[in-house]
Amino acid sequence: xxxxxxxxxxxxxxxxxxWRRPAEELFGWSAxxxxxxxxxxLVCRVGADRDDRGDGFSDAATVLVKxxxxxxxxxxxxxxxxxxxxxxxxxxxxxxFTRSPxxxxxxxxxxxxxxxxxxxxxxxxxxxxxxxxxxxxxxxxLEGPEVEAAVAQGVLDSGEPALNRLVRSAEAPRRIYSVSxxxxxxxxxxxxxxxxxVADVTELENARNRLALLDTVRTRVGHWLNVGIVCRxxxxxxxxxxxxxxxxxxxxxxxxxxxxxxLPVHRDVPMRRTAFQGVPADMVEExxxxxxxxPLASVLSDLRPRRISIEEGSSWxxxxxxxxxxxxxxxxxxxxxxxxxxxxxxxxxxxxxxxxQEDPFEEADVxxxxxxxxxxxxxxxxxxxxxxxxxxxxxxxxxxxxxxxVIQTTVEISELHFSGPEGGGAWSDAIALPGARTxxxxxxxxxxxxxxxxxxxxxxxxxQTLAALDLQPDELLARLSDTAARLAAAYAALPPMxxxxxxxxxxxxxxxxxxxxxxxxxVARAGFPEPVVILPGGTxxxxxxxxxxxxxxxDGAPFPAITADLPEGSLLALGTxxxxxxVLAPSGPLRPLLDGVGGRPLPDVRDAIAHALAEDHRTVxxxxxxxxxxxxxxxxxxxxxxLTCGLPAGPEAGPIARAAARRQLNIWRVDEETAFxxxxxxxxxxxxxxxxxxxxxxxxxxxxxxxxCEVSDAGTSAPHVKHARTIDETGRGLxxxxxxxxxxxxxxxxxxxxxxxxxxxxxxxxxD
Numbered sequence: 001x002x003x004x005x006x007x008x009x010x011x012x013x014x015x016x017x018x019w020r021r022p023a024e025e026l027f028g029w030s031a032x033x034x035x036x037x038x039x040x041x042l043v044c045r046v047g048a049d050r051d052d053r054g055d056g057f058s059d060a061a062t063v064l065v066k067x068x069x070x071x072x073x074x075x076x077x078x079x080x081x082x083x084x085x086x087x088x089x090x091x092x093x094x095x096x097f098t099r100s101p102x103x104x105x106x107x108x109x110x111x112x113x114x115x116x117x118x119x120x121x122x123x124x125x126x127x128x129x130x131x132x133x134x135x136x137x138x139x140x141x142l143e144g145p146e147v148e149a150a151v152a153q154g155v156l157d158s159g160e161p162a163l164n165r166l167v168r169s170a171e172a173p174r175r176i177y178s179v180s181x182x183x184x185x186x187x188x189x190x191x192x193x194x195x196x197x198v199a200d201v202t203e204l205e206n207a208r209n210r211l212a213l214l215d216t217v218r219t220r221v222g223h224w225l226n227v228g229i230v231c232r233x234x235x236x237x238x239x240x241x242x243x244x245x246x247x248x249x250x251x252x253x254x255x256x257x258x259x260x261x262x263l264p265v266h267r268d269v270p271m272r273r274t275a276f277q278g279v280p281a282d283m284v285e286e287x288x289x290x291x292x293x294x295p296l297a298s299v300l301s302d303l304r305p306r307r308i309s310i311e312e313g314s315s316w317x318x319x320x321x322x323x324x325x326x327x328x329x330x331x332x333x334x335x336x337x338x339x340x341x342x343x344x345x346x347x348x349x350x351x352x353x354x355x356x357q358e359d360p361f362e363e364a365d366v367x368x369x370x371x372x373x374x375x376x377x378x379x380x381x382x383x384x385x386x387x388x389x390x391x392x393x394x395x396x397x398x399x400x401x402x403x404x405x406v407i408q409t410t411v412e413i414s415e416l417h418f419s420g421p422e423g424g425g426a427w428s429d430a431i432a433l434p435g436a437r438t439x440x441x442x443x444x445x446x447x448x449x450x451x452x453x454x455x456x457x458x459x460x461x462x463x464q465t466l467a468a469l470d471l472q473p474d475e476l477l478a479r480l481s482d483t484a485a486r487l488a489a490a491y492a493a494l495p496p497m498x499x500x501x502x503x504x505x506x507x508x509x510x511x512x513x514x515x516x517x518x519x520x521x522x523v524a525r526a527g528f529p530e531p532v533v534i535l536p537g538g539t540x541x542x543x544x545x546x547x548x549x550x551x552x553x554x555d556g557a558p559f560p561a562i563t564a565d566l567p568e569g570s571l572l573a574l575g576t577x578x579x580x581x582x583v584l585a586p587s588g589p590l591r592p593l594l595d596g597v598g599g600r601p602l603p604d605v606r607d608a609i610a611h612a613l614a615e616d617h618r619t620v621x622x623x624x625x626x627x628x629x630x631x632x633x634x635x636x637x638x639x640x641x642x643l644t645c646g647l648p649a650g651p652e653a654g655p656i657a658r659a660a661a662r663r664q665l666n667i668w669r670v671d672e673e674t675a676f677x678x679x680x681x682x683x684x685x686x687x688x689x690x691x692x693x694x695x696x697x698x699x700x701x702x703x704x705x706x707x708x709c710e711v712s713d714a715g716t717s718a719p720h721v722k723h724a725r726t727i728d729e730t731g732r733g734l735x736x737x738x739x740x741x742x743x744x745x746x747x748x749x750x751x752x753x754x755x756x757x758x759x760x761x762x763x764x765x766x767x768d
Contacts, residue, residue: 222379231275245278257388
């Protein structure tokens with residue numbers, strides 16, 4: 001067999017990892033049979049087989065076993081060297097101790113060095129003569145000498161090898177070694193000592209650690225769209241794995257979502273410390289401008305990272321005493337300053353520090369720091385863009401919502417609203433309706449950002465327009481759903497890159513109309529939780545309103561409505577889906593805050609719920625929507641502010657109605673001009689009802705913030721304005737009303753309709 005053929009490779013545990021063709025010929029085992037098995041068992045089996053044949057090992061080739069590096073591990077290579085010539089074993093050992101790149105030390109049973117290789121100094125640059133005879137830990141000066149002595153003693157006692165232990169040197173420059181221990185025995189099994197192999201794997205381990213650091217940065221940095229959190233994630237990832245301390249400073253405008261400044265960054269541009277670790281807080285300025293001559297300012301001028309050695313009398317020390325005041329007390333001796341930059345724009349700068357027992361930064365560390373900062377910069381830029389959109393969306397949402405608290409005379413209103421992290425789509429309204437009624441509306445667009453805020457504004461405007469038509473809640477929701485569906489179709493037709501191009505638009509809404517004269521509330525809901533009513537006595541209950549589909553639903557399902565009695569002093573709570581399980585559900589953890597309202601002021605109730613929600617520490621996304629609640633405490637319209645008068649179905653109804661109106665307007669001290677106009681409107685409304693309506697007829701005057709004239713009948717025909725010709729004797733009634741009244745309209749009810757008209761201000765609300 002040719003000398004030098006590699007027969008076998010054996011791993012650290014003594015198992016075969018390669019069994020080559022020459023080994024098959026020599027030992028009679030195939031590779032499939034040998035790989036993965038203990039080399040000792042194989043050799044013993046071969047020896048037993050040959051002893052059974054009586055031929056022993058006399059024909060076996062002499063083999064050489066030597067350690068070689070494979071990656072970061074040591075494996076044992078078995079080579080065929082032919083028959084050993086006299087003295088060849090000695091020559092082989094001599095070569096291993098004088099030429100092998102792996103340092104070898106032979107220790108006696110007292111762990112003292114009796115032989116050491118001369119080709120390498122191992123873990124110390126010390127002459128061999130000064131090492132021999134010394135205890136192993138004293139001779140090699142490894143980090144943790146007591147631990148290494150215990151390991152070597154354990155190998156000596158048990159015979160179990162300790163392989164590939166990564167150990168640092170105790171002295172600078174600090175190196176990393178792969179150390180393996182083997183027990184030495186003679187042919188009779190007598191323990192002679194311990195062999196120690198030492199391989200310098202500093203560069204390999206440093207490279208591995210750098211790759212691991214970059215993997216950690218990519219894994220842990222960038223989970224949140226918040227500049228400050230991204231910066232904190234960065235310093236937590238690099239300290240202490242890469243540096244003893246780190247400070248991140250970001251351009252102040254970037255924190256507000258603004259565009260980064262152009263290069264070179266002017267020295268007056270303020271920088272804000274957003275994250276740091278390993279440095280006391282009182283040693284770092286929160287905000288500052290970087291003076292000329294500071295390495296951080298230099299990095300922001302050309303976006304080139306720098307490795308700096310800390311030396312007394314450096315030019316930067318005089319240029320920036322504040323920065324020097326941070327470095328000197330921290331004990332830093334080596335600094336890397338790297339930019340946070342994207343697309344050639346500077347977002348900020350990161351400074352990495354190593355202290356005392358830490359190794360100085362190397363040039364390869366600059367590359368690692370730059371790569372880590374490049375990843376963080378992308379995450380910061382994403383967060384900056386998100387912040388900008390959030391600011392815009394929040395501003396749009398604020399402008400689209402009521403700017404002043406809504407004041408109604410028959411309901412007391414209080415709103416609780418937690419704005420979403422991206423500018424959500426929740427809104428509420430309290431709209432005054434004819435007849436002293438009030439429409440209470442709460443809605444929420446599914447989605448976040450500018451698109452949701454714009455959609456919120458469109459739907460809110462549509463809701464207000466539809467409410468002016470004096471529709472019932474179920475009909476109002478149906479028409480609003482049609483509007484949302486048309487809006488969704490318009491969005492879908494936009495180019496895909498348009499921010500408004502989106503999936504099916506969906507929104508929830510709940511509408512309640514409170515009547516302070518009848519003391520009733522009519523409610524309908526689209527995908528929202530059931531409203532809650534707390535009666536004056538403190539009893540609370542959810543209104544059993546059947547749920548309709550979300551707005552813009554494609555199934556065409558109706559929006560059922562119910563009408564419930566609502567005594568004066570009742571509290572009505574309408575909320576978005578985000579509050580369903582916590583506040584509005586009967587078993588919700590915060591429901592007792594509503595149940596125990598009693599006569600407490602509404603602002604106090606709102607603040608208590610807001611405080612409890614804030615303590616829950618859940619985000620808007622966790623609540624699957626934006627928390628918004630509208631609280632309304634009801635009031636009854638005084639009886640003396642309402643006139644109700646039944647009318648006959650014949651022509652005599654006109655004079656009766658005018659006389660009743662004249663008397664009541666006089667009681668209310670309405671000025672003459674308004675009283676004359678109101679009497680004329682009553683006359684025209686009654687005349688129209690007599691001519692086209694169905695008995696019974698009824699007149700109702702309401703004196704609240706406006707003077708409302710209502711005439712009801714049992715008919716369902718829809719009135720409309722006619723444009724009578726000069727010679728026509730009829731057809732001018734509604735035309736006159738439309739010109740005299742601020743607004744007029746028709747409201748349909750279960751039995752018939754009501755035609756109403758409101759007069760402009762000028763009504764005295766002070767009675768005798």
